[in-house]
Amino acid sequence: MTLPPGLALERRDGVLMLVGDTERYGNPLWVDFVGGKAAHRRRFGGGRGQLVAKACGLGKGALPSIVDATAGLGRDAFVLATLGAPVLLIERVPAIAALLDDGLMRAARDDDPEVAAIAARMQLCPGDAVRELDTLVAAAAFSPQVIHLDPMFPHREKSALVKKEMRIFRExxxxxxDAAELLATALDVATHRVVVKRPRKAPPIEGPAPNHVLEGKTSRYDLYVKQSLSR
Ligand SMILES: C[S@@+](CC[C@H](N)C(=O)[O-])C[C@H]1O[C@@H](n2cnc3c(N)ncnc32)[C@H](O)[C@@H]1O
Structure with a gap:
């Protein structure tokens, strides 16, 4: 796997980590669904009242099948799976997919049966979502009810101000x-709705206008509704 210069994947104490120069990138990056922020959010994060849950239709009690087509470090997908939804995570950057895979494996083997059950609802599909979604449809394998998108947004801040963790991730x-192409494919494939996470002040992704907008403190969700989700 090719990585940008100065970055490497290393296994430390059984955990796969992305490491780089500490001055520039801060601490290594790894996926932890068991402890830390994930555990805190699982216990005290607000359940179905969380913006991502409402956007995906879980707020009113539905439990749709979801594809997170921009999985990243799996944080949004983990919230959705914690609330009971089956989530297929698609991630195209091999190093990020490797971190996710490692985090999911550790969660699946965890002593806490609740964490293992959440991990069992999360399935990783490494690859580009435009191609993977087309393949799923062509094979008539699976029609997700909801597709969640959270593409990277080009930030304007000077790089020194960007959090170190984000720096390594953006690298x-x-x-x-190509987010507009992904939105178009997602709108073709999702049976019920596509939801797009955006920074609060950012314009919607190029394409059709969203039907609804859910505003949060720092981000918002643009909702493209095809049909309502019943419980
Ligand atoms: C902002 S991050 C997502 C963070 C994620 N929501 C989380 O909770 O950790 C965007 C991620 O989507 C991935 N991505 C963007 N376009 C993609 C595509 N067409 N197919 C697969 N992955 C994609 C990027 O590689 C990046 O890892």
């Missing part, structure tokens, strides 16, 4: 300039 993921 890998780039700017996701």
């Amino acid at each position: 890998l993921a780039g700017a996701d300039d």
Whole structure:
């Protein structure tokens, strides 16, 4: 797997980590669905009242099948799976997919049966979502009710102000300039709705206008509704 210069994947104490120069990138990046922020959010994060849950239709009690087509480090997908939804995670950057795979394996083997059950609802599909979604449809394998998108947004801040964790992540993921193509494919494939996470002040992704908008403190969700989700 090719990585940008100065970055490497290393296994430390059984955990796969992305490491780089500490001055520039801060601490290594890894996926932890068991402890830390994930555990805190699982216990105290607000359940179905969370913006991502409402956007995906879980707020009113539905439990749709979901594809997170921009999985990243799996944080949004983990929230959705914690609330009971089956989630297929698609991630195209091999190093990020490797971190996710490692995090999911550790969660699946965890002593806490609740964490293992959440991991069992999360399935990773490494690859580009436009191609993978087309393949799923062509094979008539699976029609997700909801597709969740959270493409990278090109930030304007000077790089010194960007959180170090985000710096290492951006180095890998780039700017996701093809988000409009992904939205078009997602709108073809999802049976019920496509939801797009955006920074609060950012314009919607190029394409049809969203039907609804859910505003949060720092981000919002643009909702493209095809039909309502019943419980
Ligand atoms: C902002 S991050 C997503 C963060 C994620 N929501 C989370 O909770 O951790 C965007 C991710 O989507 C991935 N991505 C963007 N376009 C994609 C595509 N067409 N197919 C697969 N992955 C894509 C990028 O590589 C990046 O890892």
